[in-house]
Amino acid sequence: MQRQGGWKLLRFVRAIKIALRTKKDEIVVVMDDTPTSVFISCTLSVIGKKNKVICLNMMDSLAPNFAKKVLYRAAFKRMYASVNNQQIMGLYCSLYGLPKDRFFYLPDCISNWGMKILQRNDTLECGGYIFSGGSTFRDWDLFIDVAWKLPQYKFVGIARKTGFPKKQLPSNVEMFFDVGETTFNDYLKKCSVVFMPINVKTQGGQIVIFKGGLYRKAVVTTDTAAIRTYIEDGRNGLLTPFKDSQSAIEALNKVMENDDLRNNFGNELHDDIKQLTPTYFVDLLTDFLKKKDFKI
Missing domain, CATH: 3.40.50.2000 (Glycogen Phosphorylase B;)
Structure with missing residues (x-):
């Protein structure tokens, strides 16, 4: 699991390394780092791997540009993302033209x-x-x-x-x-x-x-x-x-x-x-993975 991020060259290089090391049938889970999730997903596609990527807690400044739209649409062909608010999900889908079935609600936890x-x-x-x-x-x-x-x-x-x-x-x-x-x-x-x-x-x-x-x-x-x-x-x-x-x-x-x-x-x-415990978080995540037939 990788954490933290920004649209920087170092994270792009790290994403390539992770994609190259990913084994067959592994699910790549990235937390609080949207750029790395996107770069890993795109790299996996380029090198012909079929692994899925899950971005936990997708974060975006809602400042769309052509390059970001292209990257997001390419990444979400194999990528899923959790959001902590239904409104945010709608904004991401409308601004970047992303499919709603790639998103799921998962609140932050303590x-x-x-x-x-x-x-x-x-x-x-x-x-x-x-x-x-x-x-x-x-x-x-x-x-x-x-x-x-x-x-x-x-x-x-x-x-x-x-x-x-x-x-x-x-x-x-x-x-x-x-x-x-x-x-x-x-x-x-x-x-x-x-x-x-x-x-x-x-x-x-x-x-x-x-x-x-x-x-x-x-x-x-x-x-x-x-x-x-x-x-x-x-x-x-x-x-x-x-x-x-x-x-x-x-x-x-x-x-x-x-x-x-x-x-x-x-x-x-x-x-x-105090209700937002790790157990509550994991239960919601597990339910989503089962609905999408992920091997867990």
Whole structure:
């Protein structure tokens, strides 16, 4: 199983190596790495192998161009892909002309890290600050803009140094870069609210939102197709429109100034996310493979 990706030469070379090493009747499973899945599938076709490829959690920026359409259509002759939202499935099919029967619904799961959080059952902590963190599709420009306009609150952010906006930060923001998972989780579990602005309309931020839920944190995040699968606005968190700093400000004020609402959101999200276990994930995947007559 391969993980992570981007449209880069190194991943193309890696995909060729995987395709060449793939044995007869093996199924190639790639997780969270759409480009590698596509390259492997296309390479298998070129070298005359008939192996199937499964891309778990297909991710795409919805920026179609001629080359990508050609690659996708060629790859999906032998490739299947899971998506965590029915709307995303429809977008991929319509934008790239892909057959719907090559897609299946498979929600994100909390994996081993989530099960460890549940098993530890840490005491709920509240440090009084707003937390944001991660790397993929984060809208750090919006984060900074909101922090400037909410000087009464402390913000803590964790990001990759590469690609972070070169802007002046307000005095109420404390940023950390390229830290380890333990440090990341420590800051997350001690916050009052998880603020997750996203800069694409498909997906991003789910893992941090899941962790926030398992730590019973209220979440304010961008209304994207994937996040809408897990956050129901007004029940277990608050969704704000894409690139709308004023709505984000209003939502953060709402939860920071209302302890009961903040706690209710955190408890509701916790009860929802804890259901998304690896067992649930594997059961859904197995059902799909059986329906498609995969040898497992």
